[in-house]
Amino acid sequence: MPTIKDVAALANVSPSTVSRVIKGNSRISNSTAERVRDCMKQLNYYPNQMARTLVTKRSKTIGIIQKSGDNSIKQNPFLLDILTGIHRYSEKHSYLTVVTTSTTDEELKREVERSIQSQYIEGFILLYSRAHDAVEQLLIDNQCPYVIIGKPLSNHGSLFVDNDNIGAAIDLTNYLINKNHEKIIFLTEYSDYEVFKDRVKGYLQAMQQHHLVPQIQSIPLNRKEIKNCLIELLKSDNVTAIITSDTMLNMMVISALYELKISIPEKIKTATFNDSFLNAYASPPQTAVDVYPDQLGRMAVHLLTNHIEGNNDYSCEHIIPTRIIERSSTI
Amino acid sequence: MPTIKDVAALANVSPSTVSRVIKGNSRISNSTAERVRDCMKQLNYYPNQMARTLVTKRSKTIGIIQKSGDNSIKQNPFLLDILTGIHRYSEKHSYLTVVTTSTTDEELKREVERSIQSQYIEGFILLYSRAHDAVEQLLIDNQCPYVIIGKPLSNHGSLFVDNDNIGAAIDLTNYLINKNHEKIIFLTEYSDYEVFKDRVKGYLQAMQQHHLVPQIQSIPLNRKEIKNCLIELLKSDNVTAIITSDTMLNMMVISALYELKISIPEKIKTATFNDSFLNAYASPPQTAVDVYPDQLGRMAVHLLTNHIEGNNDYSCEHIIPTRIIERSSTI
DNA sequence: CTGTTAGCGCTTTCAT
DNA sequence: ATGAAAGCGCTAACAG
Numbered sequence: 001m002p003t004i005k006d007v008a009a010l011a012n013v014s015p016s017t018v019s020r021v022i023k024g025n026s027r028i029s030n031s032t033a034e035r036v037r038d039c040m041k042q043l044n045y046y047p048n049q050m051a052r053t054l055v056t057k058r059s060k061t062i063g064i065i066q067k068s069g070d071n072s073i074k075q076n077p078f079l080l081d082i083l084t085g086i087h088r089y090s091e092k093h094s095y096l097t098v099v100t101t102s103t104t105d106e107e108l109k110r111e112v113e114r115s116i117q118s119q120y121i122e123g124f125i126l127l128y129s130r131a132h133d134a135v136e137q138l139l140i141d142n143q144c145p146y147v148i149i150g151k152p153l154s155n156h157g158s159l160f161v162d163n164d165n166i167g168a169a170i171d172l173t174n175y176l177i178n179k180n181h182e183k184i185i186f187l188t189e190y191s192d193y194e195v196f197k198d199r200v201k202g203y204l205q206a207m208q209q210h211h212l213v214p215q216i217q218s219i220p221l222n223r224k225e226i227k228n229c230l231i232e233l234l235k236s237d238n239v240t241a242i243i244t245s246d247t248m249l250n251m252m253v254i255s256a257l258y259e260l261k262i263s264i265p266e267k268i269k270t271a272t273f274n275d276s277f278l279n280a281y282a283s284p285p286q287t288a289v290d291v292y293p294d295q296l297g298r299m300a301v302h303l304l305t306n307h308i309e310g311n312n313d314y315s316c317e318h319i320i321p322t323r324i325i326e327r328s329s330t331i
Numbered sequence: 332m333p334t335i336k337d338v339a340a341l342a343n344v345s346p347s348t349v350s351r352v353i354k355g356n357s358r359i360s361n362s363t364a365e366r367v368r369d370c371m372k373q374l375n376y377y378p379n380q381m382a383r384t385l386v387t388k389r390s391k392t393i394g395i396i397q398k399s400g401d402n403s404i405k406q407n408p409f410l411l412d413i414l415t416g417i418h419r420y421s422e423k424h425s426y427l428t429v430v431t432t433s434t435t436d437e438e439l440k441r442e443v444e445r446s447i448q449s450q451y452i453e454g455f456i457l458l459y460s461r462a463h464d465a466v467e468q469l470l471i472d473n474q475c476p477y478v479i480i481g482k483p484l485s486n487h488g489s490l491f492v493d494n495d496n497i498g499a500a501i502d503l504t505n506y507l508i509n510k511n512h513e514k515i516i517f518l519t520e521y522s523d524y525e526v527f528k529d530r531v532k533g534y535l536q537a538m539q540q541h542h543l544v545p546q547i548q549s550i551p552l553n554r555k556e557i558k559n560c561l562i563e564l565l566k567s568d569n570v571t572a573i574i575t576s577d578t579m580l581n582m583m584v585i586s587a588l589y590e591l592k593i594s595i596p597e598k599i600k601t602a603t604f605n606d607s608f609l610n611a612y613a614s615p616p617q618t619a620v621d622v623y624p625d626q627l628g629r630m631a632v633h634l635l636t637n638h639i640e641g642n643n644d645y646s647c648e649h650i651i652p653t654r655i656i657e658r659s660s661t662i
Numbered sequence: 663c664t665g666t667t668a669g670c671g672c673t674t675t676c677a678t
Numbered sequence: 679a680t681g682a683a684a685g686c687g688c689t690a691a692c693a694g
Contacts (some may be wrong), residue, residue: 014681014682015673016673016681016683017679046448048452048670049449051672053381054672056672057675065564074411075608097429099430116381116454255615258614259615259659276402277403280554281554281582283589334687335687336687347688363664378687381686381687384691386670395676
């Protein structure tokens with residue numbers, strides 16, 4: 001591997017001159033700059049990032065923290081779409097991304113701790129929001145720059161980007177109400193994440209505003225329990241529509257409905273949040289709220305890199321809009 | 332941020348002694364080692380990875396190369412399960428992973444090029460296998476250590492780990508034949524990846540061995556085309572079972588069947604490859620071949636790190652077994 | 663068992 | 679416009 005010295009020697013200049021050429025310093029004559037660049041090509045030289053980082057203290061690397069859990073949680077297409085947005089936008093700004101995950105919260109914390117200590121991650125993006133989160137506290141304690149994708153909770157003025165989940169839930173509920181549904185139930189998974197709380201809130205608001213009786217049910221992400229729960233819910237009342245708090249839960253619900261031979265949309269309508277291919281290719285395709293995960297990721301990177309680089313730009317919008325994608329499940 | 336010198340000063344030893352304590356060198360008296368460790372704690376000291384890498388030339392970082400494509404390709408749970416396996420096992424061996432992806436092949440190549448040039452990735456894992464792949468050629472040209480998850484093609488004696496896809500396809504086909512199916516069709520997506528070729532081969536072998544007429548159809552991953560294709564295939568013949576080459580295609584197929592009001596498993600059985608939650612929570616749950624993606628990832632890391640660290644251990648098994656997970660779609 | 667010394671490859675004053 | 683020199687934080691001979 002050729003070093004900056006090799007290039008310097010070949011070009012008959014000092015290493016500092018080569019260094020200046022690399023970062024496009026203007027005070028270098030065109031002729032030498034040209035010559036140096038030729039030599040770099042000739043030797044197939046590329047600057048060693050480690051060495052550069054060591055002196056500049058700029059690794060151009062951001063850490064992404066997923067919530068812990070098993071595969072089916074982390075493989076939520078919603079999260080993956082955010083990841084894609086982050087990745088794409090980071091690349092454009094020549095930032096590298098490394099993601100941290102774990103099965104348990106404790107392990108996740110340890111992992112994040114490790115990557116803080118290695119001191120080459122310049123900032124973090126937190127892919128979830130939850131009150132009293134140990135990982136966020138870690139970030140605060142270590143004064144790491146970070147941005148949350150989700151609702152900002154701590155009073156540390158943290159950077160964040162989010163959807164208006166209450167509004168989105170109101171919209172989706174109203175959409176069904178406008179189709180003359182009256183008995184609409186809301187299914188949500190057990191969890192203390194903020195998103196779900198907001199969606200419940202929005203549903204409640206919309207139902208109450210139309211003087212309809214809301215019914216909310218928390219269920220674990222588990223085939224059997226979901227099935228039993230549905231049997232219970234559907235036998236007593238004349239439920240005509242189900243809203244689920246997230247696509248993964250919705251997927252399980254429609255799988256259970258299929259088993260129960262309750263056909264969608266004939267007997268019951270279903271709709272959910274976080275659109276993705278999972279909804280487009282479900283049986284039948286599902287109506288869902290698109291939360292523009294790509295944009296969430298993009299904006300998160302934007303905020304974080306701006307903050308890291310000191311050029312704080314607070315003019316940008318932190319709330320990403322949403323829209324309902326209508327599909328067969330509610331038609 | 333405290334450095335090794337600060338620790339050394341506080342402990343009244345030289346930096347080299349601290350360095351030795353860090354890497355657990357045995358030739359350090361217990362008393363000083365203890366004292367040094369105390370000082371590290373006291374100062375909240377953690378070694379700077381960059382500096383360490385610069386001198387040792389060991390970054391303990393491996394690069395993962397996904398195939399290019401849009402989200403629905405990269406979010407294939409099969410790939411993500413491999414990723415999880417890689418990640419988990421890397422962590423255990425305190426390796427870091429960074430993944431490279433892109434929408435197009437050209438961009439992917441450029442990205443990989445960049446990460447080779449940055450010279451801090453010690454080896455790569457290629458998540459696909461394809462003949463005449465430009466990215467693999469790049470790895471070869473730059474003499475990067477790498478392992479392929481999939482069929483080894485180049486004659487460079489590359490490390491690899493794979494399933495016996497032909498065998499798996501034979502098994503799955505036989506499973507259906509044993510259930511007295513005779514008209515079984517095989518649907519595969521357009522693509523030049525090796526996995527699919529092998530699965531087709533296995534299907535063919537099994538059908539021919541039982542003197543049944545095979546029927547293979549390539550289709551693009553596209554809702555409309557799949558639907559039309561199914562209409563065509565199902566009207567002419569008395570097809571009783573469909574095998575798809577991958578879960579994503581299968582998902583689209585069952586969505587189309589739902590639309591066509593052809594119920595599974597009553598009118599037709601379906602089965603596919605690469606098991607995941609997508610099959611477990613499909614409508615109805617799908618029979619699928621589990622290829623143990625976690626183990627594929629795990630073994631890939633094992634081979635790669637062994638190779639990087641010079642302790643070549645060729646005794647380990649490179650072919651990961653498979654098994655059929657039976658679910659409602661074929662019952 | 664421990665200290666001294668010389669770098670790893672790069673950037674960055676400070677000169678000129 | 680360019681070079682010399684110092685040093686980022688760490689490790690690795692070589693001494694002793």
